[in-house]
Amino acid sequence: MTKDAKDSKYIPGTTVFTGHESAKGLKLNKFAYSLRLADNRDAFGADPAGYMDKYGLSEWEKEKVLAKDVKALVEEGGGSIYMLIKLGGVTGQGLASMGAQQRGETLDEFMATRNVPLKQNT
Amino acid sequence: MGKIVAGVGSSHIPSIGDAYDQNDQSPEWQPCWDGYKPAKAFLKEKGVTHAIVIYNDHGCDFFYDKCPTFALGAADEYPIGDEGWGIRDLPPVKGDLDFSWHLANSLIKESEFDLTVCQEMVMDHGLLVPLPLLFDHDPDWNVKTVPLHINVLQHPLPTPSRIWQLGQALRKAVESYPEDARVAVVGTGGLSHQLNGQRFGHTNEDWDHEFLDKIEDNPKALIDIPHDTWMERGGAESVEMMMWLGMRGALTPEVNKIHRSYYMPMLTGMAVTCLEDKTPAAV
Numbered sequence: 029m030t031k032d033a034k035d036s037k038y039i040p041g042t043t044v045f046t047g048h049e050s051a052k053g054l055k056l057n058k059f060a061y062s063l064r065l066a067d068n069r070d071a072f073g074a075d076p077a078g079y080m081d082k083y084g085l086s087e088w089e090k091e092k093v094l095a096k097d098v099k100a101l102v103e104e105g106g107g108s109i110y111m112l113i114k115l116g117g118v119t120g121q122g123l124a125s126m127g128a129q130q131r132g133e134t135l136d137e138f139m140a141t142r143n144v145p146l147k148q149n150t
Numbered sequence: 151m152g153k154i155v156a157g158v159g160s161s162h163i164p165s166i167g168d169a170y171d172q173n174d175q176s177p178e179w180q181p182c183w184d185g186y187k188p189a190k191a192f193l194k195e196k197g198v199t200h201a202i203v204i205y206n207d208h209g210c211d212f213f214y215d216k217c218p219t220f221a222l223g224a225a226d227e228y229p230i231g232d233e234g235w236g237i238r239d240l241p242p243v244k245g246d247l248d249f250s251w252h253l254a255n256s257l258i259k260e261s262e263f264d265l266t267v268c269q270e271m272v273m274d275h276g277l278l279v280p281l282p283l284l285f286d287h288d289p290d291w292n293v294k295t296v297p298l299h300i301n302v303l304q305h306p307l308p309t310p311s312r313i314w315q316l317g318q319a320l321r322k323a324v325e326s327y328p329e330d331a332r333v334a335v336v337g338t339g340g341l342s343h344q345l346n347g348q349r350f351g352h353t354n355e356d357w358d359h360e361f362l363d364k365i366e367d368n369p370k371a372l373i374d375i376p377h378d379t380w381m382e383r384g385g386a387e388s389v390e391m392m393m394w395l396g397m398r399g400a401l402t403p404e405v406n407k408i409h410r411s412y413y414m415p416m417l418t419g420m421a422v423t424c425l426e427d428k429t430p431a432a433v
Contacts, residue, residue, distance in 0.1 A: 033306075039378070041349030042386045046305045050214045061213050064234045102346050109346040109387075110208045110303055114234035124417070127350035141351065144178045144415035148165035 043102055045109075053106025056093075059083035060111035063118060073118050096121050099130045124149045152249075152327030153431040155196040156334040156408075157401045158189055159365060159394040159423040160280035161341060162205060164233075166420070167279045171238060182420050185411030186283040189424040192408050193284055196426075198334045200249060201285065202296045202320060204313075204396040205276035205338040206303065208233065218266035219308050220316065222257070223297035224250035231272040240287060243273050246294040249331060253296060256323035263319055271297055280338050293334075300396070302339070302389045310380075310392045311373040317399020324400075337397030339390025341412075341419030342383070351417060352385040358412065358419040361391060365423060366407050369398045394423075404428040 036044040043049060050057070059080060062068045072079040080090045092100045096119060101107035109126075116122055121129075128138035139145045169179050210231040212218065228243040250267075257263040277297055286292040298320075300308060317335070324333050341361065344352040361384075364371050372395060380389050398405075408424040 039349070039381055039386065041347045041352075042344070042381070043347055044305060044381070044386060045303060045346075050304050054214065057214060061209050064210060064232050066232065066236070069234070099347075108209070108214070108303065113345075114209065117234035123345070127345065127417070130347055130350045132348070138351065142416045146165055146169075146178060146416045148168040148172075148174075149416055 049106045050108070051106070053108060055084050056089050056101065056105055057108045057111040059085055060107075060114050063114040069118050096129065098126045102130065122150045152324040152329070152331040152333060154321055154324055154335060154400055155198060155332045155426065155431060156193055157397045157405070157425040158193070158280075158284060158334055158336045159397055159421065160284070160336065160338050161418060161420045161422075162276045162279040162338040163418050163420060164275045164279065166283075167238060167275055170282060178415060181411070181413040185413060185420065185422040188409040189422050190284050192424050193334055196334075197332050198293060200246060200294050200296065200331045200333045201281070201336055202253070202298060202324075202333060203277045203281065203336045203338065204298045204300060204393050205274070206301065206390060206393065207274040207276060207299050208303065210274035211272040212299065214304055217301055217304050218299070219301050220263060221266040221268050221271070221299040222250065222254055223271040224254060224267050225269055225271065228271050228273045228295070228297060230278065231274055233275060238278060240278065240282060241290050243277070243281070243295050243297070244291045244293070245296065248329070249294065249327060250296050252327050253320070253323045256326055257319050261319035261322060263316060273297065276338055280336060284336070298396070300393060302392065305377070307377055307389060307392075310375060310395050313392050314369070314373045314395045314399040317396040320396070321400045335397045335400040337394040339393040340384065340388050341391055341421050342385050342388045343418035344385030345387045347386070349385065353414060353417070353419060354384050355414050355419065357383045358414070358421065362410060362412065362421060362423060365394055365398055366405065366410070366425065369395065398425075401425055402427040402429070406430070
C-alpha cells in the first residue's frame with residue numbers, strides 16, 4: 029500500500045523521516061548538522077541559547093534541546109535522529125542515552141535489555 | 151580491463167570505528183574483529199586495486215537542504231569527515247579520478263542513471279567503518295576507492311529494485327573500463343536497527359539471517375520488498391540494508407560464498423558477507 033506522503037506515523041513508536049517531517053525540522057536539523065564542526069561545537073557550548081538563536085530556533089525547540097528531550101524533537105519537531113546525535117558531541121548524551129529517553133527508560137534499564145552492552149554506545 | 155573480483159556486504163555501525171581506533175580487544179568485540187579477517191584476506195588474495203563503496207552519508211557532507219538520491223565521488227582524494235566527535239586518525243581516502251569519471255560516463259550515458267557527480271566529497275562513517283577493516287591503511291591505503299552515496303535518510307528513498315539495477319549498471323561500467331582494475335564492490339549498512347522513537351532498539355535477528363541467506367542465494371526475492379516492510383521488520387533505520395543489493399546486483403546471478411559472519415551485541419546486527427562470481431574472472 030502506498031502511504032500518503034504526509035503520513036509519518038504508521039509504524040507504532042516510529043516517526044518516518046518524510047519530506048514533510050524534514051521541512052518541519054529544517055532549522056532544528058540545520059543547527060544540529062552544524063555541530064559536526066569543532067568551532068561550532070565550541071560556540072554552542074559557550075553560549076547555547078545565543079548559538080541556537082543564530083539558527084532561528086523557536087522557543088519550543090530551544091527548550092527541548094536544552095532539556096535533551098530527543099523524544100519530543102523527533103516526534104513533534106521534525107528532528108532527524110541522525111542530526112540530533114551530533115548534539116551529543118557537546119552535551120555528552122550518547123546514542124543509547126538518547127534511546128533510553130525516547131523509550132521512557134533510564135540508561136540502566138535500557139542497557140539491561142541488550143544482549144551485550146557496549147560502552148562505546150552510551 | 152576492469153573486472154569485479156569480489157562483493158562485500160558490511161555493517162557500518164559507528165561504535166565499530168570507535169572500538170577499532172581504541173584497539174579495543176575486549177571479548178565483546180572479538181566476534182566483530184573475527185568477522186572481518188577472512189574478508190580482508192580474500193580481498194588481498196584477489197589483488198583488489200579498487201573498491202566501489204555503496205554507502206549512505208549521515209549528515210557528514212550532505213544535508214537535507216540539497217539531498218542527492220545517488221552521488222558518485224570523482225576525485226583523487228577524499229578527506230576524513232568530522233561527524234560531531236572529531237576526525238578519525240586515518241589517511242585521506244585515496245581515489246581514482248579517471249576511473250570515477252569512466253563510471254560516471256557509463257552510468258549516466260549508457261545506463262541512464264542520473265547521478266550527482268561530486269568532485270569534493272567528505273568521508274562519513276558509512277564508508278569509513280568498514281574500509282580500514284577490509285584494506286590496509288598504514289601508512290597509506292592499499293586500495294583506490296570510489297564513494298557512491300545513496301540517500302536512505304529522507305523519504306522518498308530509491309527503491310530496492312532501483313539499487314539492484316544500479317549494481318547491474320556498475321558491473322557494465324567496470325567491465326568497459328579499458329585500464330586494469332580489480333574491483334571489489336562493497337555495500338554497507340544495517341542490519342536491523344531502529345534509532346528513533348519509542349521503538350528505539352528494535353532488532354530482528356531472524357530477519358537478519360533471512361536477509362543474509364537471500365543475499366547469497368536468492369537476492370531477487372528482496373528487490374520488490376516495499377520500504378515499509380523493511381522498516382516494520384528491521385526497524386526504521388534498517389532501510390540501509392538496501393545498499394547490499396547494489397553490491398549483489400554487480401555480481402553474477404549465482405555466487406560463491408567466501409565468508410559470512412553475524413553478531414548482534416547491542417543496537418544493530420553486525421554482519422560481514424564476502425562473495426565472488428560463480429565463475430570468477432581470471433586475474
